[in-house]
Amino acid sequence: AAGKGTRVRPITHTIPKPMIPILQKPVMEFLLELLRQHGFTEVMVNVSHLAHEIENYFRDGQRFGVEIAYSFEGRIEDGQLIGEAMGSAGGLKKIQNFQPFFDDTFVVLCGDALIDLNLSEAVRRHRQKGAMASMVTKRVPREQVSSYGVVVTDGEGRVKAFQEKPSIEDALSDTINTGIYIFEPEIFEYIPNEISYDIGADLFPKLVEEGVPFYALPMEFEWVDIGKVPDYWQAIRAVLQGEVRQVTIPGKQVRPGIYTGLNVAANWDKIQVEGPVYVGGMTKIEDGVSIIGPAMIGPSCHICAGATIDNSIIFDYSRIGAGVRLVEKLVFGRYCVDRSGDHIDVQEAS
Template sequence: VAKEVPMDKVSGYGIVVTDESGKIVSFQEKPSQVEARSNLASTGIYIFEPEALNLIPSGSTFDIGADLFPLLVERNLPFYAINHPFNWIDIGLVSDYWLVMQQVMRGEVPSMPMPGKQIRPGIWVGLNVHIDWEHTNIVGPVYLGSGVRVDKGTEIIGPTWISDGCHIQRGAKVIRSVLFEYTRVGQDYTVAEMIVCGEYCVDKTGRMMHVDDDGCELIWSDAREKVIYPMNYAYARL
């Protein structure tokens, strides 16, 4: 199955050229924009006859895009592309995941509605969400999963997805980000345009950081771990 992509994206895909019958006469594995013979990209959805597996040698590395498809073209075997209009979202890179999640939360992806219950315009929640609405600024679209805790004085700017069991501490900001389950954002820290999962975070360009990296200026942890508050914390909340 193939689909047209913008020319500036061709280097991320296998690119095909077909004749009038749809038979593939050329296959390029991730060519540069200058070298690409078309913008018709393989979606990674294949239907093989069992006999095609006989072309794959045993005991060696043999890639579908780099080896098998060019071999099918070289031997002039029946190898066809179907250019069928359908909703196809490719998440080949971590940065693609961030972008697609932004699109989903903005309602730009058909048949993928926001989960949970919409309790305010642009705000969806799961079960048992604890939040001080009066002292928290939330601008949708935002999803707050079940068991999420949002302390007073926080700010959440969408599109943002906060998964089950997360804890956003007092004064923290979460901006256009995706937090995986049980992420705790530290007090007064800002997470902007990030994916946070476990001990790692990735920005929208794909740059990865570990929570202990010297260059990491963010503070996050496991929300299931006990929090040691400063002695004046209770007073500060008054």
């Protein structure tokens, strides 16, 4: 949970990626629920970018049924926290060097994906193979491989080659790394101290080179990656259309496909609306507004008369002026973002 989330900017200017909301609930909260469901109750969170946002929300984990501690990826200088990238493996090594926390088989998750993986089964298969390291894998369309680590295995599932985000032309397979790992404590013998060291780019190629028992675990599960703005866009659309099993649309259904939070001020007889649509609590929608789903309007928003919200996502505390037409846009604070990730700063533009 330490990355800067550069590919999800401008959202991550003020929200760390694990805190990006899926219908008002942070991505990381879904992950904690999954961990608890499978008996993982001790959780170490590696933080850096906007660490306080994560720590202030989850605190010690008690209200989520788990126990949480935090490791800051960086240093303290003159009383200030200064983030310093250590890489995903380097962050793990820092935790272990502080006080050996990982004394048994452990799972590593990235904080930017919705998953419904059977973690218990994944750990069982990892142990059955006698693996020191395992990664959960999936197959993707060939045109998507350049966004992920590509995995090549032998007939028994042992990893024989690993490519970190190769070009489509150079990719050796269409099986990719999902960012879900299972390790034994002995893995720390292969991670150097006090240098930036990445799991995908550095550790995995080393394990392949040295012949360590390193396996891929192909598993069928729902995996909604939120690594880039288009991914987030697609995730919200999928949730609203009921395609993501682990996410229930909150609030009450006021009309077929139209869900609202508490105390929404709207005369639905004077608003043109086509679902699926979610409107957060304490939002005001004036007469003459047109909302075409899939669309999400966050809490405490004000949508003025004659505005059109068409296949768009509006974050909380946003005001959409009279007659404004938003088509396939994401409105977040002072930014208006299209589905490709291109954006304008509305304050600067004005």
